[in-house]
Amino acid sequence: MHQPSLIAYRTALSANMLYFCRFLRNKGFNLGPSEEADALNAISLVPIGEEKFFRQSLKTVLAKNNYQFNAFNDLYTEFWDQYAKAVNSKLKEDQPEKNTLSDAQKKEAQFNALKDWLNLSPSTEEISLHSYSAIEVLTKKNFQDLSDDEMLLMMSLLKRLARKIAHQKSRLKKRTKKRRIVDIKRTIRDNMRYGGEMQRLVYSKRKDRRLKLVLLCDVSKSMDLYSRFFVHLIYAFQNAYDKIETFVFSTALHKVSEMLNNHEFEKAFDTISERVPHWSGGTTIGSCLLDFNLNYGHSHLDKKTIVFILSDGWDTGDPLTMKAAMKFIYKKSRKVIWLNPLAGNPEFSPDAMGMKTALPYIDTLVSAHNLDSLKQAIHASVKRRDIMKNQFYS
Amino acid sequence: MMENAELDKIRKLLLEQDYITEDTIAMAVFLALKLEKPLLVEGPAGVGKTEIAKVIAKALDSELIRLQCYEGLDSTHALYEWNYQRQLLYLKMQENESKSIKDKEKDIFSARFLLERPVLKAITSKKKSVLLIDEIDRADEEFESFLLEVLSDWQVTIPEIGTISAVHRPYVILTGNRTRELSEALRRRCLYLWIDYPDFEKELAIVNAKVPGIDAKLGKQICLFMQELRKLKLEKTPGISETIDWAKTLSILHLSHLDKEVVERTLGVVLKDWQDMRKTTDALSELLDKTGVVSRIG
Numbered sequence: 001m002h003q004p005s006l007i008a009y010r011t012a013l014s015a016n017m018l019y020f021c022r023f024l025r026n027k028g029f030n031l032g033p034s035e036e037a038d039a040l041n042a043i044s045l046v047p048i049g050e051e052k053f054f055r056q057s058l059k060t061v062l063a064k065n066n067y068q069f070n071a072f073n074d075l076y077t078e079f080w081d082q083y084a085k086a087v088n089s090k091l092k093e094d095q096p097e098k099n100t101l102s103d104a105q106k107k108e109a110q111f112n113a114l115k116d117w118l119n120l121s122p123s124t125e126e127i128s129l130h131s132y133s134a135i136e137v138l139t140k141k142n143f144q145d146l147s148d149d150e151m152l153l154m155m156s157l158l159k160r161l162a163r164k165i166a167h168q169k170s171r172l173k174k175r176t177k178k179r180r181i182v183d184i185k186r187t188i189r190d191n192m193r194y195g196g197e198m199q200r201l202v203y204s205k206r207k208d209r210r211l212k213l214v215l216l217c218d219v220s221k222s223m224d225l226y227s228r229f230f231v232h233l234i235y236a237f238q239n240a241y242d243k244i245e246t247f248v249f250s251t252a253l254h255k256v257s258e259m260l261n262n263h264e265f266e267k268a269f270d271t272i273s274e275r276v277p278h279w280s281g282g283t284t285i286g287s288c289l290l291d292f293n294l295n296y297g298h299s300h301l302d303k304k305t306i307v308f309i310l311s312d313g314w315d316t317g318d319p320l321t322m323k324a325a326m327k328f329i330y331k332k333s334r335k336v337i338w339l340n341p342l343a344g345n346p347e348f349s350p351d352a353m354g355m356k357t358a359l360p361y362i363d364t365l366v367s368a369h370n371l372d373s374l375k376q377a378i379h380a381s382v383k384r385r386d387i388m389k390n391q392f393y394s
Numbered sequence: 395m396m397e398n399a400e401l402d403k404i405r406k407l408l409l410e411q412d413y414i415t416e417d418t419i420a421m422a423v424f425l426a427l428k429l430e431k432p433l434l435v436e437g438p439a440g441v442g443k444t445e446i447a448k449v450i451a452k453a454l455d456s457e458l459i460r461l462q463c464y465e466g467l468d469s470t471h472a473l474y475e476w477n478y479q480r481q482l483l484y485l486k487m488q489e490n491e492s493k494s495i496k497d498k499e500k501d502i503f504s505a506r507f508l509l510e511r512p513v514l515k516a517i518t519s520k521k522k523s524v525l526l527i528d529e530i531d532r533a534d535e536e537f538e539s540f541l542l543e544v545l546s547d548w549q550v551t552i553p554e555i556g557t558i559s560a561v562h563r564p565y566v567i568l569t570g571n572r573t574r575e576l577s578e579a580l581r582r583r584c585l586y587l588w589i590d591y592p593d594f595e596k597e598l599a600i601v602n603a604k605v606p607g608i609d610a611k612l613g614k615q616i617c618l619f620m621q622e623l624r625k626l627k628l629e630k631t632p633g634i635s636e637t638i639d640w641a642k643t644l645s646i647l648h649l650s651h652l653d654k655e656v657v658e659r660t661l662g663v664v665l666k667d668w669q670d671m672r673k674t675t676d677a678l679s680e681l682l683d684k685t686g687v688v689s690r691i692g
């Protein structure tokens with residue numbers, strides 16, 4: 001069948017552009033009127049008739065991040081294909097009945113077909129997802145039960161959360177900046193060379209206490225459901241802390257900080273699981289932690305470092321190894337926070353051998369099965385050790 | 395067609411500066427110039443993000459003003475600062491003159507005591523300039539919001555002088571490595587371009603443009619090798635700049651082809667991480683096979 005060219009349908013270009021933008025918005029693009037105006041401006045600048053330029057210009061204007069940039073071509077094709085189909089089918093339906101349709105009626109039919117298609121697309125679900133009550137539910141929902149769509153929303157919630165902490169932290173920084181005081185001794189000494197004329201002020205400032213974060217993430221089979229989520233968590237943490245080192249372990253320990261730093265997070269997970277053997281294998285937490293202590297302990301742990309361990313505590317190794325390793329980490333670090341997804345269960349008690357052994361050397365044990373508990377974990381990381389000690393098991 | 399000619403012109407201009415482009419890059423630059431919107435360029439390290447700004451500045455024959463971002467960068471480093479020492483000295487010199495305090499104040503808060511930092515410089519520049527805000531993701535979020543203000547209004551308020559509005563809106567290029575997620579608000583103000591590692595043809599074209607005297611066979615082998623090397627999943631995947639460095643090095647050594655010994659000796663130009671070095675050396679024979687280099691036995 002002869003496929004009419006897309007351009008022929010671009011009768012009312014600006015209206016169609018708005019439909020396209022709406023379509024993209026449903027796909028998660030963050031577009032407002034100003035972007036729509038930009039898009040219209042852009043296509044007025046590029047040569048007409050050459051579809052490639054049309055697409056490229058829209059891509060430049062409408063995509064706002066790497067993910068959207070790469071997905072754009074497919075979405076573009078999808079839209080115009082569907083568009084052509086919607087218009088065609090409507091035309092075919094109408095034709096046998098009334099061949100005498102006026103142009104205006106035809107146009108309206110096209111318009112309606114398009115509207116139907118735009119409104120009946122999966123967007124209905126997505127819209128309901130974005131309501132507030134959904135967020136409320138989500139923060140309580142176990143990660144295990146999340147659908148893909150919910151996962152996406154969860155990511156954005158988590159990102160916002162991390163950003164919030166980042167802001168909290170930056171406020172702290174500002175305060176110390178204001179407390180910048182003139183160091184009189186050094187000011188006088190430095191200004192001696194100007195004949196005692198105060199020309200240069202020397203300030204002293206409280207030294208920034210920078211928190212560092214070490215993340216030890218269990219990626220064994222038993223943690224499979226959660227580890228994907230934790231990668232996102234790690235990415236979110238990057239906003240809030242100055243220095244993060246990330247390790248994953250199951251039967252062996254791997255440093256993955258660089259992989260996370262150099263890749264966008266959708267890719268990071270795949271890269272890591274590809275490069276780290278035993279991903280989703282069994283666990284020997286104790287020996288992995290010991291390995292960490294031996295190779296990285298001295299350079300990565302100090303009293304400014306918060307250690308997050310993400311694991312369910314199912315250790316198949318020797319409890320004594322575990323004990324020694326945990327003791328070392330506890331002593332060397334500022335705080336140890338253990339995130340255990342199983343702890344969300346009301347019947348949970350730290351029965352797993354590894355968990356039991358580790359317990360005395362943990363400042364806070366937090367369940368990490370839903371967003372609320374993660375919030376708790378993040379807040380716990382901001383507080384100091386002595387206050388936090390044994391709060392969970394008092 | 396008029397517009398088409400302009401798009402071509404941009405491509406040609408970029409090409410003249412030895413910047414090999416793809417259509418997407420040319421289009422992004424074209425639209426950024428035409429719509430006068432900032433262009434946010436992201437991509438892995440060493441693929442020529444910063445180079446775009448330099449090339450545009452050269453092609454348009456305008457000044458390139460660069461703001462290198464880092465953690466803790468604040469508006470005094472980006473916008474302006476009063477030259478405090480100079481003001482003091484000036485006051486001291488004026489001590490015995492019978493000027494009113496008001497005049498003195500007017501004097502010391504005048505343009506000549508103002509240290510212009512990149513953003514202010516770009517705004518007050520007499521000609522349209524290119525403002526390169528490099529590695530924006532390294533700056534703090536506060537700086538990002540500060541930048542938003544400037545990028546939307548194109549004016550800067552200095553309490554002692556007043557509001558300075560842009561004479562010419564500069565062309566703004568922002569680059570980032572995605573070490574931190576940029577705010578939605580900033581993204582929305584910008585056009586977006588993602589540059590990835592080049593394919594073989596593009597990389598070869600770049601090498602030939604940047605290292606004119608290079609042996610044709612050597613150039614080809616280098617690019618093939620780099621393409622294979624990037625598949626190795628290294629800690630720090632080498633970018634185009636490493637390819638060019640390497641090509642230059644081998645060209646200076648007057649080599650006409652790669653062999654195992656040469657690669658081993660010069661690998662430090664390409665790889666900057668010892669683990670990567672080790673990994674690559676281990677896989678070298680295989681890599682060279684894939685590249686089509688017959689490795690000498692023994």
